[in-house]
Amino acid sequence: MSIELHFNGIHTGVAPGSSLFDYAEPLGINVPTSCKKNGKCKECVVEVVEGMELLSKPVPAEKHLRDKFRLSCCCKIIADSGVVRCHTMRRGEMRIERHAFQLPAGNEKWQLDPAITRDGDRILLDGEEIARSTSPIHGLAMDLGTTTIVVRLLNLETGEVIADASFENPQRFGGSDVMSRIQYDTEVHSKLLQRTLVGYLTHAIEEFPVDPKTIYELVVAGNSTMRDIFFRLSVYSIGQSPYRSITELEMEEGKRTTTSLSETAKKLLLPIHPKARVYGLPIISGHVGADAAACMLGVNIANEDRVIAVMDIGTNTELILGNKNKIFAASCPAGPAFEGGAISCGMPGLPGAIEKVKIAEDGSIQVGVIGGVPAQGICGSGLVDMLGELLRTNQMNQLGRFESGEDKIVLDVASDSPIYFSEGDVNELAQAKGANVAGLHVIFHDYGIRFEEVDVFYLAGGFGRYLSVESSKRIGLLPNIDDSKIIQVGNAAIEGACIALLSRTKRAELENLVKRVTHCRLEAHPNFFNYFVEGCQFHPVASSPELEKFPAS
Ligand code: FES
Numbered sequence: 130m131s132i133e134l135h136f137n138g139i140h141t142g143v144a145p146g147s148s149l150f151d152y153a154e155p156l157g158i159n160v161p162t163s164c165k166k167n168g169k170c171k172e173c174v175v176e177v178v179e180g181m182e183l184l185s186k187p188v189p190a191e192k193h194l195r196d197k198f199r200l201s202c203c204c205k206i207i208a209d210s211g212v213v214r215c216h217t218m219r220r221g222e223m224r225i226e227r228h229a230f231q232l233p234a235g236n237e238k239w240q241l242d243p244a245i246t247r248d249g250d251r252i253l254l255d256g257e258e259i260a261r262s263t264s265p266i267h268g269l270a271m272d273l274g275t276t277t278i279v280v281r282l283l284n285l286e287t288g289e290v291i292a293d294a295s296f297e298n299p300q301r302f303g304g305s306d307v308m309s310r311i312q313y314d315t316e317v318h319s320k321l322l323q324r325t326l327v328g329y330l331t332h333a334i335e336e337f338p339v340d341p342k343t344i345y346e347l348v349v350a351g352n353s354t355m356r357d358i359f360f361r362l363s364v365y366s367i368g369q370s371p372y373r374s375i376t377e378l379e380m381e382e383g384k385r386t387t388t389s390l391s392e393t394a395k396k397l398l399l400p401i402h403p404k405a406r407v408y409g410l411p412i413i414s415g416h417v418g419a420d421a422a423a424c425m426l427g428v429n430i431a432n433e434d435r436v437i438a439v440m441d442i443g444t445n446t447e448l449i450l451g452n453k454n455k456i457f458a459a460s461c462p463a464g465p466a467f468e469g470g471a472i473s474c475g476m477p478g479l480p481g482a483i484e485k486v487k488i489a490e491d492g493s494i495q496v497g498v499i500g501g502v503p504a505q506g507i508c509g510s511g512l513v514d515m516l517g518e519l520l521r522t523n524q525m526n527q528l529g530r531f532e533s534g535e536d537k538i539v540l541d542v543a544s545d546s547p548i549y550f551s552e553g554d555v556n557e558l559a560q561a562k563g564a565n566v567a568g569l570h571v572i573f574h575d576y577g578i579r580f581e582e583v584d585v586f587y588l589a590g591g592f593g594r595y596l597s598v599e600s601s602k603r604i605g606l607l608p609n610i611d612d613s614k615i616i617q618v619g620n621a622a623i624e625g626a627c628i629a630l631l632s633r634t635k636r637a638e639l640e641n642l643v644k645r646v647t648h649c650r651l652e653a654h655p656n657f658f659n660y661f662v663e664g665c666q667f668h669p670v671a672s673s674p675e676l677e678k679f680p681a682s
Pocket residue numbers: 161162163164165166167168169170171172173200201202203
């Protein structure tokens with residue numbers, strides 16, 4: 130008898146009796162670990178999507194894990210037959226990109242001015258010696274998302290980007306959205322989320338083609354919760370009205386002058402130079418965090434005359450609107466649906482994800498899969514395409530109901546297991562879209578302009594980069610404005626974090642800028658519910674009727 134094991138999409142027959150970790154090794158699957166596979170490091174988490182009943186019962190070392198998550202070194206296959214389907218917290222691919230850093234448009238005054246400098250063999254941090262070395266000096270910029278993490282390695286003397294790495298946030302076992310992570314960090318196991326993330330980050334840093342001890346600064350962008358968990362701060366207050374980071378509360382009490390954070394690498398258990406500084410970019414307010422702040426640097430809003438909007442769609446969507454004179458910002462708790470979370474066959478935008486969908490005239494569904502490998506699931510841009518195509522071909526109505534009367538659509542694609550899209554998935558996406566659309570309405574309304582009056586609409590974030598603008602406008606995820614105004618800029622937060630790493634001047638500019646931003650609190654807005662309900666429907670979205678219907682607050 131043997132068990133059919135599907136591990137990270139690799140299929141094999143195995144005899145029972147070993148741990149999932151032990152099965153992974155001969156398959157060439159790299160399960161993160163930094164202990165002796167004895168339940169100590171907690172890094173070897175896997176998500177078991179099928180066959181949990183075929184595994185041994187959880188041991189005390191796994192008591193921090195919920196739902197489908199297990200420590201792969203601690204759970205053995207104990208049944209004789211059946212199917213076990215599991216995967217590690219997925220790792221992305223590391224790209225080596227040796228290229229000069231791209232300056233933001235119109236930012237000609239920007240120049241290399243890092244906090245880390247060299248004087249002969251003396252390595253200085255803000256002018257103070259922290260090490261002696263003749264090797265090149267490096268820094269890291271990190272965008273710490275609820276779902277995905279991007280880390281970029283730079284040479285601090287030349288500004289050259291040496292490499293970057295991305296991986297799924299392994300804290301997912303503590304919940305897929307910000308609120309559940311806050312609850313987990315507060316109630317279940319303080320600091321475990323941080324330690325798990327540091328374990329993954331350590332592996333990513335060690336794979337970079339430089340000695341980690343030549344890395345002397347790390348700049349962190351991330352939403353308020355992710356940033357504060359990383360700095361081992363209590364995030365309890367971010368989960369309670371009025372939803373403030375402990376740094377924001379301390380600033381209000383006069384105990385600090387900025388919400389930015391500074392800590393040593395040693396204190397945060399990072400494998401880089403122990404005296405390296407870890408700098409957390411300032412947050413704006415509430416859930417509008419250091420990622421939104423980094424985006425502002427990335428698009429150079431402080432020097433912008435035009436009215437620009439930035440929308441970074443994610444588990445928490447950030448919105449920024451304005452120019453050098455007036456800036457508004459908001460955060461929308463959209464949830465993980467558009468990043469593939471909470472969707473039956475959803476997954477992040479990694480190899481194996483369906484990223485494009487087209488319905489042909491004969492009704493067949495054609496897909497594009499990242500990496501050209503067999504499909505494992507559907508990522509955000511594929512989901513938006515799917516909705517757009519179903520709407521275009523009248524197979525789904527504006528309320529998100531399938532016209533066929535079936536509750537799911539099975540995709541006829543090469544894959545290891547059936548991939549389908551259900552009405553339940555549509556509901557999840559409708560609610561995520563509703564939150565995003567409500568955010569757009571509130572921020573434009575409060576700013577006092579219509580969607581079509583914006584000069585540039587930057588669509589930021591890894592997800593936004595690959596999104597079909599046509600499908601997004603059709604389903605009403607993006608406002609119905611001229612295509613020429615919509616610019617897909619990719620990960621503006623990591624660009625902003627790089628700028629802060631390479632320029633003390635720009636870092637200081639951002640410290641001042643965040644204090645000038647008006648935070649639109651969606652939860653307190655009188656029209657939020659109306660906007661949300663309307664946003665849950667699938668049709669193009671325009672602002673003019675709403676501006677007249679609901680007077681400015
Ligand atoms: S390998 Fe360390 S806990 Fe499983």
